[in-house]
Amino acid sequence: MTRARLSWLGTLLFWIFRAIWAALVVVAPALGVWVASSLAAYRNGPVWLVCVAGLLLFPIVPVAWDMLSELLRRRRASKRDRRVLTTWDRVVLRTLAINLAVLTALLWSRPEAVFTAISTRGDWFLEGAEHPLADRARAGLLQAADGLQWLYEAAHDNQYAELIETKPAEAPAPQPMPRDDAWSDPWERPPQPSPAPEQSAEPTPAPASEPPASGPTWPSPAEVHPAVLAMPDEARVSIDAVGRHLAAQEPDPARRIKAIHDFVATHLAYDAASYLNRAVYPDQRAEAVFASRLAVCAGYANLMRAIAAVTGDEVVVVVGDARGLSREVEGESHAWNAARIDGRWYLIDATWDSGHLKDGAFVREYRTDYLFVPPALIGVTHFPEEPAWQLREQPLTRGEFARQPMMRPKFFADGLQLVEPRRSQVTVQSAFALSLDNPRGRHLIVKAVPEDSAAAIECELTGTRSVAVSCGPLAKGTYAVRIYTSPTLYGTYQGVGELQVHASG
Known part of the structure; x- marks a missing residue:
């Protein structure tokens, strides 16, 4: 009886193994075609051609390889030689080898593009399909794509990180706020500021439904703070002088942070030439950009942090990726700020509030779109390297970030x-x-x-x-x-x- 059971179990395991072995012939080429076709869809290439070329991955190349190998073996071997593996086993192994080589080549040569493609267009063949099965398949594909976020992060290098005077990793981790959805009627709710981390072992965040009666608000009128407009020349000679002037003129912490934002956004001009060249950036330390009045995002963020250090306010630099009115859905390297006001963290981007580029030149245009912007809304355009700085209860994955339509906070502020x-x-x-x-x-x-x-x-x-x-x-x-x-x-x-x-x- 025992031998019979063992025999039955062995037979079952054998056929399970054979089924998995056979499934690999389908799964391996399918993965290669999925990645390549997603790249084609992402870059508006010929998806149909990629799918037809997938026939090379199986069965054309593996079968042709085996036939050629068998022909050469028969020419040089004696008739008594016997194959250890069956023809089917050899075809499976060759299929795995070919597809593994193709996938490795794609992932090695273009890791960032591959991840962005499969996380944004990995369901291209389901586009327009409205059915529960299609929805489940779409969710499964995109979840699988999001699992490769590590691939993007391993290859991605933020070019501004080394230009930050105080490394972002040294900043305190913010206490997440309850999840907010940028895509469901944001104009019907007041902005929900993020609760700050407490010093106790088990912090209790303030309820998101009860924002403080006073403090930072968004959106705010695009009016430069009076302390900046009326700043005398002697208060503009150094970072220390600017900070002391703003501290003396504005006792309210939220309005003082706004004053710092306004000074940085109006004092500096964006260094379009260095941004477009991207080879070597000038010194982006706060003292250097204060003197030159020219900076890229790292300089803006450094200067804002430096002035806040003089006024006694807590401002840190956040690095990550951001995307605006551009053609890349994954964004590009960027740096911005976070400020703690009355125990709560708020996100600020003085660079994007200072103006914009047009035909390769900087056009000054002061705004307050990115001053105290709610986390769910800035999360459409900004993706920090450290997930905690999203200030959300459930941080977005990089794939979820890239899939969001590229709408700026002004879109939501206008009630759209x-x-x-x-x-x-x-x-x-x-x-x-x-x-x-x-x-x-x-x-x-x-x-x-x-x-x-x-x-x-x-x-x-x-x-x-x-x-x-x-x-x-x-x-x-x-x-x-x-x-x-x-x-x-x-x-x-x-x-x-x-x-x-x-x-x-």
Whole structure:
């Protein structure tokens, strides 16, 4: 009886092993095709060609390899030689070897692009599919892609990290706040500031539903603080003089942080030449950029921290990636600040509030869009290296960050809500449709800007409160569909968001 059971168990294990062995023939090529086709979809390449080429991974190349090997073996071996492995076993091994080589080559040569592609377009073949099975498959694929975040981080180097005077790792870890969703009616709720970490072993955060009666607010009017506007020349001679002046003129901690933000945003000009060159950056220490009045983001962040040190306020530098009105959904290296006010942490980006680049030159445009911006909203454009600085109860993964449509805080401050699509990049045949909720009746302009620098295409808008946007027909290529808003019909329209659209033609 025992032998019979062992025999039955051995047979069962044998067939389980054979089933797994056979499944590898399907899984290995499928992984290679999935990665390569996601790259093609992400870069608007020929996905169909990649899928056809997948036939090379199996069965064409493995079978041809085995046939050639068998032919050469028969020519040089005696007839009595016998194969240890069956033909099927050899084909499986060759399939694994070929696909492992292809995957390794892709991951080694383009790790950041591979991760971004599979985390944003890994479900390209399910685009437009509305079914519970499709939803589960999509969730599984994107979860698998997010599991490769380590690959991106291992290859990604933040070029500004070494320019920070006080290393971000030395900053205290913030206490997370209850999760907020940037994509569900943010205009109906007041901003929820983040509770600060307590000194006790088991900190109890302040309830998110009960923000302090006073303190930082967002959005705030784009008005430079009076202490900065009226700052005398003798108070501008050094960082210490600026800090002492602001401390004397503004006793309120929140408004004093705003004053520091306003001084940095108006005192410095963005070093567009160094940013575009990206080879060697000038000295970005606070004293250096204060004197030169020219800086990249690291200099802005360093100067803000240095002035706050004089005023007695706690400001730290945060490094990570950020994305604005650009064509890369994963963003690029960046540095910004976090300030603790009355025991709570707030996020600030004086660089992005100082102006913007146009045709390779810096255009000064003071704003307060990134002053005390709620974590859920800055989390659409900024992704810190240290997850705790997201100030969220459940930090986003890098894949979730990249999949979000690239909307700036001004988009949410204007009360807009994106209905469809909810992804940063989509592929269409020729026409692109966009749906917006616009409860405040903001005036909108939407343009599809071609990647090849051709003339932008004005999109057609229908409706006022519920806005349907139609762009097209679009010629084959990649477009940045940009949204601009203005409170008045003939006012200045500000860019508030962008989606990347691939038109297959």
